[in-house]
Structures are given as C-alpha cells and as structure tokens.
Amino acid sequence: MFLWEYYEELIQSKKHDGIRVNYKGDHGKGVCANKDFAEGDLILKDQILVGAQHSLNKIDCVVCSYCFRFIGSVEFQIGHRLYFQSIASSIGCSSERHCHGSDVGSSTCSSGVTKEKSTTLPEEVIESLITGDVSLPFSDHFPLPEIIACQGCEEERYCSQSCADSDWESYHSLLCAGPNTEPPRRSALHKFVEHANETNDIFLVAAKAITFTMLRYKKLKRQNDFQNKSAESNFSLLMEAWKPLSMGFKKRWWDYVALPEDVDASDEDSFRQEIRDLAFTSLQLLKDAIFDAECAPLFSLEVYGHIIGMFELNNLDLVVASPVEDYFIHIDDLPDDKKEEAEKATAPLLDALDDDYAVPCDGTAFFPLQSCMNHSCCPNAKAFKRDEDNDGHAVIIALGPISKDEEITISYIDEELPYEERQAELADYGFTCTCSKCQEEKPN
Ligand SMILES: [Zn+2]
Ligand SMILES: [Zn+2]
Ligand SMILES: [Zn+2]
Incomplete structure (x- = not known):
C-alpha cells in the first residue's frame, strides 16, 4: 500500500469528503478542497494519531x-x-x-x-x-461523561468503553503497568515513566508513537498471514505500519531544538550532548519494558531522536x-x-x-491530515476550537471562501510578524516561504 492509499482510506473512513490529499503541488504534498467552502465553514475535524496530556x-x-x-x-x-x-x-x-x-x-x-x-x-x-x-x-x-478506568492499571481513565478499548488496541496494551503485567516489565515501565516525568514528558508521547507502530505492525502481520499473501517481509510490514507517522518525521531532536535562553552559546555542544544522553537513557528504559526483536529498527537512537523531534519541533499543541x-x-x-x-x-x-x-487540558499530539496542510502567511484556513469542540480533535475552519480544487493552507506561525521574523521561524520547519504575501514583502 502506498502512502496516498493510506490517506485516501483515512479520508473515506472518517468521511472527510470535503478534502483530498494532493501529491503534485509545488511543495510535494498538500490538501485541496473537494468542494466549495464559505467563510467560517468547518473543513475538517482531524483525529489525533498519537498524543498525550502533559504530565x-x-x-x-x-x-x-x-x-x-x-x-x-x-x-x-x-x-x-x-x-x-x-x-x-x-x-x-x-x-x-x-x-x-x-x-x-x-x-x-x-x-x-x-x-x-x-x-x-x-x-x-x-x-x-x-x-x-x-x-x-x-x-x-x-x-x-462518567469515568471508566483502565481495567489493567486504573491509572488511565476514559470517557467511554470505546475509548478505553481503542486506547488499549492502539497504544496502551504495551504500556499498561497494572497488576496483570508481568512484574519485570511492570517495574521497567514504572522506571521509564518516572524518568520521563523527571526529565521531559515528551518521551511519553514518543513511547506511544512506538507502541502505535508495533501494534499496527502486528495487526498488519495477522492480516497478511490470514490472507495468505505472498509473504511480505517483516521489515516492509513494519515500514507500512510506520507510514501514518512518516509525515511528521523530519529532524533529530538534539540537533534542532532551540537553545534555551539560560544556556550560553559557548555551551551549545554540551547542551546538545546532554539532551542526546537523556534520550539515550530514556530509550534504554523503554527497551527494558517493551523491546520486540521483530520491531528492532524502531528502537534505534536515531529513530527515537526523530520521533521526539517530530513532537518537539512541530507546532502540535493539543488544547481542550x-x-x-x-x-x-x-x-x-x-x-x-x-x-x-x-x-x-x-x-x-x-x-x-x-x-x-x-x-485547559494541555498536551502534545500529531494530527495526520492537518500535518499534510502547507503553510501560507496569508492562509485560507486555521485551526480553531469552537464552543462545541470538547475533545482533542484538531478543528480546521475556513477563513474565507475557498473554491473546489483550491489548496487549503494554514499558518504554522504568527503570520502578523514582519517578513524577516516569519522566515526565521519557518526555518525551524525547514523551508523558505514563497507565498504571495512573502513575495510582496521580500526585500530586493
Ligand atoms: Zn492500564
Ligand atoms: Zn474518550
Ligand atoms: Zn509567506
């Protein structure tokens, strides 16, 4: 299955018939309108792929x-x-x-x-x-809604049985540290969580991204065996399982994270080494808890650094x-x-x-379709929670009329900033903006 097939399936299964993911735009990939939208119209409610509330x-x-x-x-x-x-x-x-x-x-x-x-x-x-x-x-x-606790650990709580079941199937069955989990794995999980809470809770979301991929891989493998398909290699199934997250996968955390204000520029190298070591320790603890040889490529420091980078370096706030x-x-x-x-x-x-x-509830999350939307400093849509939006979905609203086949854009930054500052902030996302506003304001 190709990546575009994944998006097509996602769009169909969630009935997002107003949009389609486009692959031939100037920026490689983008989201286009499949119908006309008026100002204020809801374009999309994008469900979280992997996310967590801050500790x-x-x-x-x-x-x-x-x-x-x-x-x-x-x-x-x-x-x-x-x-x-x-x-x-x-x-x-x-x-x-x-x-x-x-x-x-x-x-x-x-x-x-x-x-x-x-x-x-x-x-x-x-x-x-x-x-x-x-x-x-x-x-x-x-x-x-009434609180439903995880039947394993009672630490995770849900609004419904269906949320509890979905969480279990997608991430939590490998991360649950309840009495039903074998004691060595349970204590390893506790150590991993403790380390994350003491250092950086982004490791908890990174662990969810890994378990999401592992559980998806296992599901694909079962389907593959069941359909008696010509044995696809385990590695290609693992890559397949990873696809939904691949859009957010860009840079290694310790190379790109902005230097905190209290760290002197001359200490930059040791700062970057320090957070790399932190990620290394966290990954070791996670491996002690959930390592699976078939999914070994997911447990490399390189991949872990990129997964953390995907949550730390993108603008992926979850607010309710x-x-x-x-x-x-x-x-x-x-x-x-x-x-x-x-x-x-x-x-x-x-x-x-x-x-x-x-x-408010505040956390970090990855939204699969929103992350396909390109940036513009004069966007035609924005992420905006209305009064009735009381869960973690990303809600995208039209800022003005959008006609069918037009590209839907959002602003990744504060688009009111002056040209130079906008470009500096967008450099974090790895591109130079050439939208109509930037073309107009670009100094010659
Ligand atoms: Zn649990
Ligand atoms: Zn729920
Ligand atoms: Zn621009």
Missing part, C-alpha cells in the same frame, strides 16, 4: 486518555485540582506546577517563586467534591477548553438573585482555585 497538566484536569474530553463532573474536576493544591501547600510548595523541571529546553524550575494561595478548603469539602457527595448549583448544565471555566462564567452571568444564592456555594471554591479555575 503536569494532569494535576489541573482529568481528561479521557484517548480523546482528551474532560470526564467525571464539574465537582470532581474542582475537587481533584484542590486536592493537589492542598498536597502542594502541605509540602510547602505553592507553585507545584513549576517544580518538576519537566521541560528540558524550555521552562525550568522556579521553586524560588512563592505565590500566596488565598485559601485552602477543609479536607472534607474537597473529598465530598471528588466523591460526588455534594452537587454544586447549575452543574447539571455542564454534564461530563475547561468546562470548569464555562461553569464559573455561567454562575457569574446569572441574574443577581440567583447569582447571590449560587455564589454561597461557589465563591469559596473560586477563591481557593484562584487563577487555576480556567486551566
């Missing part, structure tokens, strides 16, 4: 590990956040979200900064929110707005008499949550 964001919100929808209830989400807040204050750290130093190459620990939390609520109050013993006024306007934020806005918008009554219950919570009431 530290798990303190702020509880989402489905597969589709990233908020789960439980508004009360549960608030209780969960306040519970971690109270733990953090009891160990004397009021900015726990910054204390893991998890992002090598971007943010570092700022544990010196202490921010006064306004209030801490009694334990019983927090507990009753988590257990559902109290219900807050008007929370029934914001119903969330918080229903807790919507809830407090709803309360604030109530007519005065109702508002006063409701706030008796909600004001102390809002006080205790402080700014954290509005924290």
Whole structure:
C-alpha cells in the first residue's frame, strides 16, 4: 500500500469528503478542497494519531486518555485540582506546577517563586467534591461523561468503553503497568515513566508513537498471514505500519531544538550532548519494558531522536477548553438573585482555585491530515476550537471562501510578524516561504 492509499482510506473512513490529499503541488504534498467552502465553514475535524496530556497538566484536569474530553463532573474536576493544591501547600510548595523541571529546553524550575494561595478548603469539602457527595448549583448544565478506568492499571481513565478499548488496541496494551503485567516489565515501565516525568514528558508521547507502530505492525502481520499473501517481509510490514507517522518525521531532536535562553552559546555542544544522553537513557528504559526483536529498527537512537523531534519541533499543541471555566462564567452571568444564592456555594471554591479555575487540558499530539496542510502567511484556513469542540480533535475552519480544487493552507506561525521574523521561524520547519504575501514583502 502506498502512502496516498493510506490517506485516501483515512479520508473515506472518517468521511472527510470535503478534502483530498494532493501529491503534485509545488511543495510535494498538500490538501485541496473537494468542494466549495464559505467563510467560517468547518473543513475538517482531524483525529489525533498519537498524543498525550502533559504530565503536569494532569494535576489541573482529568481528561479521557484517548480523546482528551474532560470526564467525571464539574465537582470532581474542582475537587481533584484542590486536592493537589492542598498536597502542594502541605509540602510547602505553592507553585507545584513549576517544580518538576519537566521541560528540558524550555521552562525550568522556579521553586524560588512563592505565590500566596488565598485559601485552602477543609479536607472534607474537597473529598465530598471528588466523591460526588455534594452537587454544586447549575452543574447539571455542564454534564461530563462518567469515568471508566483502565481495567489493567486504573491509572488511565476514559470517557467511554470505546475509548478505553481503542486506547488499549492502539497504544496502551504495551504500556499498561497494572497488576496483570508481568512484574519485570511492570517495574521497567514504572522506571521509564518516572524518568520521563523527571526529565521531559515528551518521551511519553514518543513511547506511544512506538507502541502505535508495533501494534499496527502486528495487526498488519495477522492480516497478511490470514490472507495468505505472498509473504511480505517483516521489515516492509513494519515500514507500512510506520507510514501514518512518516509525515511528521523530519529532524533529530538534539540537533534542532532551540537553545534555551539560560544556556550560553559557548555551551551549545554540551547542551546538545546532554539532551542526546537523556534520550539515550530514556530509550534504554523503554527497551527494558517493551523491546520486540521483530520491531528492532524502531528502537534505534536515531529513530527515537526523530520521533521526539517530530513532537518537539512541530507546532502540535493539543488544547481542550475547561468546562470548569464555562461553569464559573455561567454562575457569574446569572441574574443577581440567583447569582447571590449560587455564589454561597461557589465563591469559596473560586477563591481557593484562584487563577487555576480556567486551566485547559494541555498536551502534545500529531494530527495526520492537518500535518499534510502547507503553510501560507496569508492562509485560507486555521485551526480553531469552537464552543462545541470538547475533545482533542484538531478543528480546521475556513477563513474565507475557498473554491473546489483550491489548496487549503494554514499558518504554522504568527503570520502578523514582519517578513524577516516569519522566515526565521519557518526555518525551524525547514523551508523558505514563497507565498504571495512573502513575495510582496521580500526585500530586493
Ligand atoms: Zn474518550
Ligand atoms: Zn492500564
Ligand atoms: Zn509567506
């Protein structure tokens, strides 16, 4: 099967009949309109191929590990956040979200900064929110799906059985560290996760990309055996399994990641060596947990570096707005008499949550079709979450009328920047932009 067949199948199975992937454009590949779109029209909802919530964001919100929808209830989400807040204050750290130093190459620990939390609520109050013993006024306007835990580890949580099953089939069956997993593999998985949480949680998404490919390979192999096809070699099946991710595969992480501001240019080589070593350690730990000889090429440092690069170097943010934020806005918008009554219950919570009431789900993800869209500094489409988009899909909306067969473009960067700055940012993506805006603004 060729790559274009993969995209055709993807487009058909997801019923994205408004678009097609084109292979003969100026930039090799691109996405074209298959029909006319008007301004504001939905062009595409692109499902995540591989993605994960950032580790530290798990303190702020509880989402489905597969589709990233908020789960439980508004009360549960608030209780969960306040519970971690109270733990953090009891160990004397009021900015726990910054204390893991998890992002090598971007943010570092700022544990010196202490921010006064306004209030801490009694334990019983927090507990009753988590257990559902109290219900807050008007929370029934914001119903969330019931939580389904992974039957193996109970650590991963889902919005539905179908999300739990899909996650298991696509990634999690190789990464589940529950009691059903053999003890050596389980402890290796724990070590891998611990290392990632202490250093860079991008390793967790990279591991999902690897298990996604391994499980897809196994499925293709079963189909191949079943159909009694002339034995395709294991290697070509592995390449086949890898195809969906191949579009994002561009550069090695440690060669291209931007130098953090606190690293002096003269230390660049040692910085790059350091993060390469970090990736090496992470890969060893992952191999201890899930190595499979048939899939050995996936476990080379070279491939691992590129997989990490694909998530670190592309603009692949996964964001889902918080229903807790919507809830407090709803309360604030109530007519005065109702508002006063409701706030008796909600004001102390809002006080205790402080700014954290509005924290969205935040992570990294790879979107297969969005990643085929070319860049333009005067794009005709953009990624934009509407009010009803409450999961991790990428939503692409038309910025103006687009006619059938026209190429659909999005901007990878802030297109309002001056020409030189745009080109500098786009260099990270490995090209020089020649869109009409750039041609006009290009100095002679
Ligand atoms: Zn889900
Ligand atoms: Zn599990
Ligand atoms: Zn341009």
